[in-house]
Amino acid sequence: xxxxxxxxxKVVGMTDTKIKIKNLYKVFxxxxxxxxxxxxxGVSKQDLLEKHSHVLGLRDINIDIPEKGISVIMxxxxxxxxxxxxxxxxxxxxxxxxxxIDDIDILGxxxxxxRAFRRNKASMVFQKFALxxxxxxxxxxxxxxxxxxxxEKEAIERSQHWxxxxxxxxxxxxxxxxxxxxxQQRVGLARALTTDAExxxxxxxxxxxxxxxxxxxxxxxxxxxxxxxxxxxxITHDLDEALRIGDGITILRDGEIIQQGSPQDIVMKPxxxxxxxxxxxxxxSRVLQVRSIMVPAESGIGxxxxxxxxxxxxxxxxxxxxxxxxxxxxxxxxxxxxxxxxAAVEAIRRPERSSQDLQYR
Amino acid sequence: xxxxxxxxxxxxxxxxDLKKGIDSSFREFSRSYGEGIEDFFEPLLHFLVxxxxxxxxxxxxxxxxxxxGLAWIGSRSWKLVxxxxxxxLVIGYFGMWKDTMATLxxxxxxxxxxxxxxxxxxxxxxxxxRVQAAITPILDVMQTIPSFVYLIPVVMLLGIGKVPGLIAxxxxxxxxxxxxxxxxxxxxxxxxxEAADAFGADYRQKxxxxxxxxxxxxxxxxxxxxxxxxxxxxxxxxxxxxxxxxLPVLRAVSNQYLAxxxxxxxxxxxxxxxxxxxxxxxxxxxxxxxxxxxxx
Ligand SMILES: Nc1ncnc2c1ncn2[C@@H]1O[C@H](COP(=O)(O)OP(=O)(O)OP(=O)(O)O)[C@@H](O)[C@H]1O
Ligand SMILES: [Mg+2]
Numbered sequence: 001x002x003x004x005x006x007x008x009x010k011v012v013g014m015t016d017t018k019i020k021i022k023n024l025y026k027v028f029x030x031x032x033x034x035x036x037x038x039x040x041x042g043v044s045k046q047d048l049l050e051k052h053s054h055v056l057g058l059r060d061i062n063i064d065i066p067e068k069g070i071s072v073i074m075x076x077x078x079x080x081x082x083x084x085x086x087x088x089x090x091x092x093x094x095x096x097x098x099x100x101i102d103d104i105d106i107l108g109x110x111x112x113x114x115r116a117f118r119r120n121k122a123s124m125v126f127q128k129f130a131l132x133x134x135x136x137x138x139x140x141x142x143x144x145x146x147x148x149x150x151x152e153k154e155a156i157e158r159s160q161h162w163x164x165x166x167x168x169x170x171x172x173x174x175x176x177x178x179x180x181x182x183x184q185q186r187v188g189l190a191r192a193l194t195t196d197a198e199x200x201x202x203x204x205x206x207x208x209x210x211x212x213x214x215x216x217x218x219x220x221x222x223x224x225x226x227x228x229x230x231x232x233x234x235i236t237h238d239l240d241e242a243l244r245i246g247d248g249i250t251i252l253r254d255g256e257i258i259q260q261g262s263p264q265d266i267v268m269k270p271x272x273x274x275x276x277x278x279x280x281x282x283x284x285s286r287v288l289q290v291r292s293i294m295v296p297a298e299s300g301i302g303x304x305x306x307x308x309x310x311x312x313x314x315x316x317x318x319x320x321x322x323x324x325x326x327x328x329x330x331x332x333x334x335x336x337x338x339x340x341x342x343a344a345v346e347a348i349r350r351p352e353r354s355s356q357d358l359q360y361r
Numbered sequence: 362x363x364x365x366x367x368x369x370x371x372x373x374x375x376x377x378d379l380k381k382g383i384d385s386s387f388r389e390f391s392r393s394y395g396e397g398i399e400d401f402f403e404p405l406l407h408f409l410v411x412x413x414x415x416x417x418x419x420x421x422x423x424x425x426x427x428x429x430g431l432a433w434i435g436s437r438s439w440k441l442v443x444x445x446x447x448x449x450l451v452i453g454y455f456g457m458w459k460d461t462m463a464t465l466x467x468x469x470x471x472x473x474x475x476x477x478x479x480x481x482x483x484x485x486x487x488x489x490x491r492v493q494a495a496i497t498p499i500l501d502v503m504q505t506i507p508s509f510v511y512l513i514p515v516v517m518l519l520g521i522g523k524v525p526g527l528i529a530x531x532x533x534x535x536x537x538x539x540x541x542x543x544x545x546x547x548x549x550x551x552x553x554x555e556a557a558d559a560f561g562a563d564y565r566q567k568x569x570x571x572x573x574x575x576x577x578x579x580x581x582x583x584x585x586x587x588x589x590x591x592x593x594x595x596x597x598x599x600x601x602x603x604x605x606x607x608l609p610v611l612r613a614v615s616n617q618y619l620a621x622x623x624x625x626x627x628x629x630x631x632x633x634x635x636x637x638x639x640x641x642x643x644x645x646x647x648x649x650x651x652x653x654x655x656x657x
Pocket of ligand 1: 056057077080082083
């Protein structure tokens with residue numbers, strides 16, 4: 001059965017789930033177990049803090065993180081992003097719930113198994129870099145290999161490769177304090193890549209950097225990912241960043257998930273006012289892609305537009321050719337739909353708020 | 362009214378019995394365990410005697426070259442090395458060479474002893490708040506109790522001699538090292554430690570690869586303090602049989618020899634300054650990586 005299901009997934013082009021988070025709760029405080037009772041009874045984060053002096057970190061989180069993609073988790077400060085990502089390598093123990101990675105619940109792992117998992121399977125990049133100040137760039141990059149007691153010669157070779165990939169050749173013997181922020185985070189990235197872990201956890205990895213450097217680093221990450229195909233969990237509070245690099249986006253507020261979807265979904269159908277507010281200043285014509293507004297069809301008229309083409313480009317293409325319709329094609333060049341100029345223009349307009357949803361503070 | 366005029370103290374008989382009881386039971390304890398404890402410290406005594414003989418019997422130019430070499434290794438500063446050499450020449454010229462060597466020997470052994478106990482204790486303290494809460498008051502007592510008071514049980518246990526002197530010096534000098542080791546480890550950046558965890562470091566790898574290296578400047582400040590305090594303790598320790606610069610000072614005090622006291626006192630001060638400057642320079646070099654210098 002399972003195999004058959006997997007086969008169907010493959011055929012349909014769906015990707016496998018790498019990390020499955022199920023019913024995850026985290027309560028901070030002196031007695032989380034009894035505070036959980038209150039949480040299950042529906043007490044709000046505010047009330048839990050005021051009446052029971054416990055902090056609700058996460059409430060009933062369910063996410064399937066697909067293999068080989070960049071999954072972005074987004075939310076404002078204090079929404080629980082760091083708490084959530086630290087559950088994936090169990091730097092934080094949940095109060096309740098499961099974190100299943102490759103069909104193994106990591107909460108059932110012994111200390112040794114967990115260490116092996118952190119050494120080989122998941123590595124992490126930190127917001128404030130968290131480099132070892134007493135180690136050089138080379139030694140920092142090789143840290144994971146040192147921990148695994150890999151012979152020095154091999155460790156240096158492997159580290160050197162990644163130091164070059166992130167553009168830090170020549171700085172091998174510098175200490176972190178001698179580097180700029182952007183360079184330090186390159187070391188952070190190289191350190192995480194050197195262990196060849198399949199999972200890369202990035203907690204606001206670029207948030208501390210200047211806008212230009214940040215765009216730079218996003219570019220580096222996307223280039224690397226195109227070739228490495230890792231499972232990346234990327235945390236950010238910046239929507240532009242989320243839309244630029246995310247294959248899928250999960251939005252968190254006060255420890256709860258309020259929307260999951262592709263960048264297209266989030267921009268086209270914000271789940272509530274909170275998200276609508278979030279996206280109101282986004283450049284929709286750049287984020288939205290042709291496929292998100294197409295009408296499926298077997299054949300079409302007008303110029304062929306790639307399904308992943310941003311509306312911006314599609315619009316200029318249509319107007320330069322002086323037509324009002326185009327046909328959407330997939331990678332193979334096969335027509336899969338049809339778009340109209342009017343629909344595209346409509347989609348770029350700011351949306352009406354989907355009114356029936358909850359108010360947010 | 363009586364109650365307010367005379368403090369309601371324990372009656373004399375009772376107090377006398379209490380003190381007697383404590384004294385005799387401690388005497389009992391030292392009679393039965395004193396020798397065992399002495400045996401335990403035997404190797405330490407041998408080492409101390411060996412070092413002292415080595416320093417005193419070696420030709421003085423070689424000793425000075427050795428000390429200058431150490432000063433260079435520690436500070437990498439020609440000025441400090443030159444100052445050190447001159448200071449030792451002056452000390453020797455004023456006839457205090459032998460005493461200085463004896464003091465140097467006991468300070469070195471005391472410092473080694475303090476390091477080998479103080480740092481592990483500091484690490485242990487940093488591991489748990491409960492241990493910290495238990496050890497802190499003990500350290501407070503060790504630092505504030507008048508040294509003469511703890512000389513008494515030490516002498517009762519081990520008699521008069523080098524080892525009890527050494528122990529007295531260590532009791533006095535070890536607390537800052539324990540404290541600063543504890544502090545240094547606790548001050549290590551949580552995020553850096555978290556990074557070590559995230560890459561699967563185990564306890565030892567974190568301790569020796571991250572915590573101790575990053576706490577080193579603080580630990581080193583502790584070592585420096587320990588050296589300074591053991592030098593300060595040298596005079597008091599000479600009361601119970603430690604040879605060295607303290608002995609002439611003691612003699613000077615009881616006989617009102619101003620010049621003798623001054624000379625030997627100054628020799629102690631000079632030693633202190635040299636130790637301090639060299640070890641501080643070394644401590645600063647340990648932190649070189651913290652500065653943004655050398656950017657090219
Ligand atoms: N160790 C802790 N003890 C108590 N409360 C905590 C702890 N860690 C986090 N919290 C609380 O949990 C909530 C989520 O914190 P978290 O750090 O995950 O937020 P975040 O989304 O990463 O925010 P930021 O963008 O500021 O990094 C906050 O209300 C925070 O105060
Ligand atoms: Mg955070």
